[in-house]
Amino acid sequence: MLYDPQFHTDTDSFPLSFKTLGRVIEAVGTPDFVPRLTLLLNEIVPLNVVHIERSRVDRSKPTGFRCEWIGSSGVGMDTSVISDVMTLYYDRFYDSDPLFAGIRGKLGTMLVVRDIGAIPPGEFRQRLFDEALIAHECVLARGTAHAQDSIALERALDAPPFTLAEMNRFRQVSEFLFPLLELHASTSAAKRVAHPTSFLHPLAQFDARIAADHIRLSKREYEICAHLITGRTVPEAAEIIGVRVGTAESYVKRAFAKLGVRTKRDLIAWGQTCHGLLTL
Structure with missing residues (x-):
């Protein structure tokens, strides 16, 4: 897992449709927000799946945060499969996910790449990645004293890993993506809140x-x-x-x-x- 809060930024140009951006802004607070944001991100960094979540400080929770799944969408992926995987994740695995355990509560903007190949065999890897045919994931998160918002990009088995140039473009757009995400999260209901369960698959x-x-x-x-x-x-x-x-x-x-x-x-x-x- 590569973790670099000081990830390099520059002024290199990258493809961005302002028409698509306008459609994302127009959809804030509606069910169309995550699908339209996915299309925008796909113009910047080719992807298969996008996951959006928000964690707010809540001392009554074991992790100290209340995690809310804002939504997920895909490009060339079955949306019902994505939904099933994320429902399972927030019911069973969120609290023990090593990637988010490493960034939860940290301030500032962070870019993290999950090394899926290094995840040991087990239900976590099998059900969330192997069965879902996901091979690459990078997460952009921004934390404040009260909350943390994150955007995860995933690619399928037949897609190449994210390059440094692609991650750099992803990092650059965070300055205007996160304000939109925060506004959307504050005006719409979360799709799911993490609730660990005692059921064992x-x-x-x-x-x-x-x-x-x-x-x-x-x-x-x-x-x-x-x-x-x-x-x-x-x-x-x-x-x-x-x-x-x-x-x-x-x-x-x-x-x-x-x-x-x-x-x-x-x-x-x-x-x-x-x-x-x-x-x-």
């Missing part, structure tokens, strides 16, 4: 059992098991991770041998029998 149960039993699965063995647990077939899992079906089947056999299970149903049940794990 079968994949989270599986992760807990692996940790408790100190079992070592290879990256591919874990990925295959994770896809099976979340309802994929072996051929579907093979296509997602980019291997032949026969190769995927060999991963299944090796993983099942280590876990002492024979079927997908056994695999799910195995994770649910972790001692001390409470599921509500």
Whole structure:
């Protein structure tokens, strides 16, 4: 994760349609704001998904902040998938997200790049990035004494990483984007507020059992098991991770041998029998 609050800025020109900007300003406080902002950002930095959030100081919360999801939109991505992923994120993962833990409460403008490839195998990576086919993310945040606003840009697996030049353009436009975002957030209802829940998805149960039993699965063995647990077939899992079906089947056999299970149903049940794990 690259964190650089003093990110370089210059006066290089970048593509920006003032007509598009006008449409964003016109949409402040309406449901059209995030989709129009996404189109504007896509002119500056090609992207697939945009997420907008606001965190306000709230000492009654475990993190000291009340996190509000303002909205998300996409370019060439299924909006229902984006919505499902973000609903899951704010219900389950926001409080433990290392990226935001590193910038929460900091003052000024910050640009952070998440190294998705370095995220350890587990439900967080599997459900928020691997299954959503997201490979690259950078977050621009601005914090004051009372709140922090952030704009996250994401790219799909078939897109290249964000370049320094692209991130520099993204950083430059923050001076007029964040005032618009703050005005919109103050005049419209949040789509969702982070509410951690005690419910554990079968994949989270599986992760807990692996940790408790100190079992070592290879990256591919874990990925295959994770896809099976979340309802994929072996051929579907093979296509997602980019291997032949026969190769995927060999991963299944090796993983099942280590876990002492024979079927997908056994695999799910195995994770649910972790001692001390409470599921509500």
